[in-house]
Amino acid sequence: MRVALFVPCYVDQLRPQIGLATLDLLTAAGFEVDFQEEVVCCGQPFLTAGETKRAAALGARFVDAFQNVEAIVTPSGSCAATLRRHLESLVTAPAAASVAAKTFELCEFITKESACPPLSRPFPHRVGLHASCHGLRELGLGTPTETRSATRIDPARELLSRIPELEITSLDRRDECCGFGGTFSVEEAAVSTRMGLDRLEDHGRGGAEIVTSTDVSCLLHLEGLSRRRTLPFEIFHIAEILAASALGHDLRASTEPC
Amino acid sequence: MGHVDRAREFVRDESRTKWHDESLWFVRAKRDEAADTVPDWEALRDEAATIKRDALSRLPDLWRQFETAATEAGAVVHWARDAEEHNQIVLNLLEERGFRRVVKSKSMLTEECGLNPFLEARGIEIIDTDLGERIVQLRNERPSHIVMPAIHLKRSEVGKLFEKEMGAPVGLDDPDALTALARQDLRKRFLAAEAGITGVNFAVAETGSFVVVTNEGNADLGTALPSLHIACVGLEKIIPAPGDLAPFLRLLARSATGQPISAYTSHFRGPREAEDIESPAPAMHIVIVDNGRSDLLAQPSFRDALACIRCGACLNTCPVYRRSGGHSYGTTIPGPIGSVLEPSRDPKAHAELPHACTLCGSCTDVCPVRVPLHHQLLTWRAHLAEGGHHPTRRRVAFGLAGRLFAHPRAYEILTKAGRRVARRLPAAWLDRLTSPWTEARTLPPIPARSFREQMRARERQATRGPR
Numbered sequence: 146m147r148v149a150l151f152v153p154c155y156v157d158q159l160r161p162q163i164g165l166a167t168l169d170l171l172t173a174a175g176f177e178v179d180f181q182e183e184v185v186c187c188g189q190p191f192l193t194a195g196e197t198k199r200a201a202a203l204g205a206r207f208v209d210a211f212q213n214v215e216a217i218v219t220p221s222g223s224c225a226a227t228l229r230r231h232l233e234s235l236v237t238a239p240a241a242a243s244v245a246a247k248t249f250e251l252c253e254f255i256t257k258e259s260a261c262p263p264l265s266r267p268f269p270h271r272v273g274l275h276a277s278c279h280g281l282r283e284l285g286l287g288t289p290t291e292t293r294s295a296t297r298i299d300p301a302r303e304l305l306s307r308i309p310e311l312e313i314t315s316l317d318r319r320d321e322c323c324g325f326g327g328t329f330s331v332e333e334a335a336v337s338t339r340m341g342l343d344r345l346e347d348h349g350r351g352g353a354e355i356v357t358s359t360d361v362s363c364l365l366h367l368e369g370l371s372r373r374r375t376l377p378f379e380i381f382h383i384a385e386i387l388a389a390s391a392l393g394h395d396l397r398a399s400t401e402p403c
Numbered sequence: 404m405g406h407v408d409r410a411r412e413f414v415r416d417e418s419r420t421k422w423h424d425e426s427l428w429f430v431r432a433k434r435d436e437a438a439d440t441v442p443d444w445e446a447l448r449d450e451a452a453t454i455k456r457d458a459l460s461r462l463p464d465l466w467r468q469f470e471t472a473a474t475e476a477g478a479v480v481h482w483a484r485d486a487e488e489h490n491q492i493v494l495n496l497l498e499e500r501g502f503r504r505v506v507k508s509k510s511m512l513t514e515e516c517g518l519n520p521f522l523e524a525r526g527i528e529i530i531d532t533d534l535g536e537r538i539v540q541l542r543n544e545r546p547s548h549i550v551m552p553a554i555h556l557k558r559s560e561v562g563k564l565f566e567k568e569m570g571a572p573v574g575l576d577d578p579d580a581l582t583a584l585a586r587q588d589l590r591k592r593f594l595a596a597e598a599g600i601t602g603v604n605f606a607v608a609e610t611g612s613f614v615v616v617t618n619e620g621n622a623d624l625g626t627a628l629p630s631l632h633i634a635c636v637g638l639e640k641i642i643p644a645p646g647d648l649a650p651f652l653r654l655l656a657r658s659a660t661g662q663p664i665s666a667y668t669s670h671f672r673g674p675r676e677a678e679d680i681e682s683p684a685p686a687m688h689i690v691i692v693d694n695g696r697s698d699l700l701a702q703p704s705f706r707d708a709l710a711c712i713r714c715g716a717c718l719n720t721c722p723v724y725r726r727s728g729g730h731s732y733g734t735t736i737p738g739p740i741g742s743v744l745e746p747s748r749d750p751k752a753h754a755e756l757p758h759a760c761t762l763c764g765s766c767t768d769v770c771p772v773r774v775p776l777h778h779q780l781l782t783w784r785a786h787l788a789e790g791g792h793h794p795t796r797r798r799v800a801f802g803l804a805g806r807l808f809a810h811p812r813a814y815e816i817l818t819k820a821g822r823r824v825a826r827r828l829p830a831a832w833l834d835r836l837t838s839p840w841t842e843a844r845t846l847p848p849i850p851a852r853s854f855r856e857q858m859r860a861r862e863r864q865a866t867r868g869p870r
Contacts, residue, residue: 152854152855154808154814154818156854157818157853157854157855158818158822158850158853158854159847159849159850160847160850161850161852161853161854161856161857162850164854164857164858165854165857165858168858180855180858182811182855183811184811185808185811185814186808190801190804191801191804191805192781192785193762193781193784194784194788194793194797194801195783195784195785195786195787195788195789195793196785196788196798196801196802196805197785197788197789199801199802199804199805202805202809203805203808203809206809278761278762278763278764278765279762279764281764282763282764282765282767282768283764289764289765289768290435291435291720291765291768291769292445292768293438293439293441293443293444293445294445318428320765321722321765322722322761322763322765324722324761325761326760326761326762326763327761327762328758328797329758329760329761329762330840331839331840332407332758333406333407333410333723333758333759334839334840334842334843335407335410335411335414335415336410336411336414336723336726336727337761338414338842338843338844339414339417339420339726340722340723340726340761343421343424343726365847366844368844368847369840369841369843369844369845369846369847370843370844372844372845372847373843373844373845
């Protein structure tokens with residue numbers, strides 16, 4: 146199966162190793178992976194800023210670029226959610242609906258395809274899993290604590306629980322928002338900060354050494370706060386942890402010096 | 404000053420912010436437990452949502468039916484286009500009778516209409532009888548929450564207030580003792596009142612009756628003693644038949660406070676019977692208020708918000724509300740539902756409220772009547788941007804970024820140059836350039852090569868083969 150890898154701008158620029166980990170995981174899982182350089186952004190920041198026309202223009206580029214692939218995979222729950230939930234209302238092209246339906250968050254995709262490479266190497270760490278709100282509530286990856294509907298599988302948790310010696314730590318508030326929220330993080334920096342620190346404290350109470358998530362934006366926010374206060378957390382995207390266990394990627398060698 | 408500044412001020416007091424967050428989270432947790440006790444919570448939400456949406460689709464018919472039935476039961480129905488008309492109707496009813504002392508149970512509608520200051524300016528004493536409302540009234544404040552109006556205050560602050568207003572002993576902060584004091588004070592007001600005003604939780608079209616839900620019984624006492632009962636009701640509060648009450652009464656208290664049912668669920672239908680010949684004949688007047696609701700009804704993107712039953716669950720669950728307090732919104736109704744309702748009233752004044760939100764979606768999932776709150780907030784952002792209500796800097800920044808993202812080559816050249824500069828700048832300079840992101844966050848090391856550059860390098864290596 147040929148899949149297209151969509152690497153959003155902030156992963157491209159700030160965390161290229163997450164893109165590489167995703168690519169390597171998909172390749173190891175037996176997929177032929179295309180990377181489409183023409184697409185930089187799914188349009189999410191524009192949509193949430195109310196700049197619908199800009200979001201629509203980027204959405205149209207997305208549909209153009211990906212209409213002929215079998216599936217589009219991205220290491221970002223919120224980008225996938227934007228495309229899945231809003232692409233059809235933004236873009237009039239007939240392919241919009243099918244592109245929206247075949248766009249997947251990484252963990253969602255490899256779980257759906259039962260195609261994760263064996264997670265064989267032990268990862269002897271206590272890991273706190275931050276639920277991305279958009280993955281949880283828009284993509285339905287897991288059961289939100291508010292609802293009483295039938296339990297839905299959280300692919301990220303499911304995959305992590307397969308890794309030997311990895312302990313998923315508990316949280317008092319299992320799915321509280323981290324406070325990133327796109328422009329919210331800068332426009333409402335004070336509240337955003339409070340929310341993020343509260344999340345980290347909750348992870349600390351649960352004994353997490355590493356905090357991970359399916360969403361890079363949440364993680365950049367939490368990492369920034371953790372660094373500033375020199376808190377004892379390491380922050381990795383779930384693709385990096387999966388690649389460490391499945392492929393022996395070295396987590397800490399990821400920031401290349403050159 | 405908008406939400407951003409007021410919220411910043413609020414979170415500056417770290418321990419108070421935590422206390423506020425935890426108080427409300429406690430209510431949210433109680434709500435979760437209460438939802439667990441209902442075998443099919445989600446089906447109940449569906450049922451309530453369906454009833455409300457049906458009612459909203461035929462408001463004129465239902466209200467006419469209500470008017471007929473209520474009139475038959477002996478009530479007098481008034482129609483108010485806006486807050487001003489509403490206040491004037493209430494004033495006329497009081498002045499006709501020469502009444503000057505009024506007690507009022509909890510009503511967000513009269514808060515929205517500014518009834519208290521309106522009546523007070525005309526020499527009428529109006530006393531809020533809900534304990535929380537009484538506290539904020541004595542402090543000259545707005546409610547900070549639609550169900551728990553004084554949730555922003557600590558017991559000790561209430562003690563200080565009562566010390567000044569009711570002669571409480573210094574340092575009193577025992578909730579039972581404070582409540583007892585307030586009851587004694589309120590009892591005098593109840594006995595002296597000539598009219599009682601209530602809000603309405605549900606108006607029933609078929610019977611011309613209505614339901615008022617309280618935990619303190621203050622609506623009952625406030626309407627049982629005076630001869631005049633004025634009920635003020637928003638246009639969205641109607642449901643077709645008495646049987647439709649069931650899902651709402653099961654959802655409301657559970658969603659609001661985690662109680663299986665509120666302490667008092669009072670049904671009113673027509674004025675109560677005269678007690679004796681000497682006392683003035685009891686009268687009931689019902690004021691139906693539009694005040695912008697039909698405008699909202701006309702907007703397909705937002706009309707579902709009129710299904711709101713004012714339980715406050717979206718406030719309790721909102722991570723932003725919990726950490727910025729109700730007053731930071733600067734509106735009658737704070738929190739997610741307020742940020743949906745208020746921009747319709749005054750888009751210019753409230754253009755930034757839909758941005759006081761991370762779009763986490765917890766409000767939508769907690770809402771007992773399935774108002775898609777976070778999607779409505781997202782839609783508001785688009786409407787307000789199009790309406791020219793967004794700040795220029797946001798529009799310019801996104802305009803430039805949008806063009807850049809649509810041109811991958813330009814994107815690559817500029818970001819590469821940007822990263823090169825960023826890697827060479829002293830950290831303090833870089834922080835200043837990237838503020839307010841770096842106000843409380845430290846930037847990660849900036850990679851030398853982007854993902855696409857590394858991809859290309861890999862591909863080149865693959866074609867050349869290993870050296």
